[in-house]
Amino acid sequence: MEEWTSVFLDLCHDLQRRGFVSGSGGNVSFRFGDRLLITPSGRNLGAIRERDLIFLNRDGSWEGEGRPSKEWRMHxxxxxxxxxxxxxxxxxxxxxxxxCLDLPDSDCAMAVYTPGYAIQVGNLPLLPYMVPGSEELADRVASVIDGRNSVLLANHGILAVGSSPERALNVVEEIEENARLHFILDGRGRPLGEEERKALSLLYR
Ligand SMILES: [Zn+2]
Structure with a gap:
């Protein structure tokens, strides 16, 4: 097995084992030369093996035993x-x-509570609900990802990008943890202020 295939499978299995996905939800892709390596449609990420992987071409055609994730356009x-x-x-x-909350600010879905979240994510934009797998969703995600590394999709989930598996996973983990804090704190938390966040960005830029 090629090293990247092994890294890809480990990431898929890890996401399922740690509860970031359930059922056949969630999908992962890697840049693989001129193509993408992407998870198959309708499969549990924890059960995917090397033979299940799909190579997706830039024109949307693919090679593999199954079909690519229905969210391939977004990827x-x-x-x-x-x-x-x-x-x-x-x-x-x-x-x-x-x-799923009726959030008032689509530019910043939740308050920033920790330095890790401030550095990795910051103001997380929220896109309105769109049908998973639709062209419309792919268009809107692309326009947001052009300028940042993550976005929250209403009544749906998270999308994060990175220059490596570790970097993309860090973003996913920080978003999930900050969302957990959002519910634990239930409005009683003190978010980091603008000056505190500015100091972090100067230190870690
Ligand atoms: Zn989805």
């Missing part, structure tokens, strides 16, 4: 950015719960 569009090597899309519980 493909994220790779318009040259620095994106990995796309992770999950339906993790706290982030999905947050995405």
């Amino acid at each position: 493909l569009r994220c790779y318009c950015r040259d620095d994106v090597s990995v796309v992770i899309h999950v339906h993790s519980s706290y982030a999905v719960a947050l995405s």
Whole structure:
């Protein structure tokens, strides 16, 4: 097995084992030369093996035993950015719960509570509900990902991109953890202020 295939499978299995996805939800892709390596449709990420992987071409055609994730359009569009090597899309519980609230600010779905979240994510934009797998969703995600590394999808989940599996996973983990804090604190938390966040960005830029 090629090293990247092994890294890909480990990431898929890890996401399922840690509860970031359930059932056949969630999907992952890696840039693989001119193509993408992407998870198959309708499969549990924890059960995927090497023979199940799909190679997706830029024109939407694919090679593999099954079909690519129905959310392949959304993945493909994220790779318009040259620095994106990995796309992770999950339906993790706290982030999905947050995405189901009637949130007043679509530019910042939740307050920023910790330095880790401030550095990795910051103001998380929220897109309105759109049919999973639709062209419309792929278009809107692409327009957001053009300028940042993550987005919350209403009544659906998280999408995060990165230059490596670790970087994309870090973003997913920070979003899920901050969403968990959002519900634990139940409005009683003190978010980091603008000056505190500015100091972090100067220190870690
Ligand atoms: Zn989804």
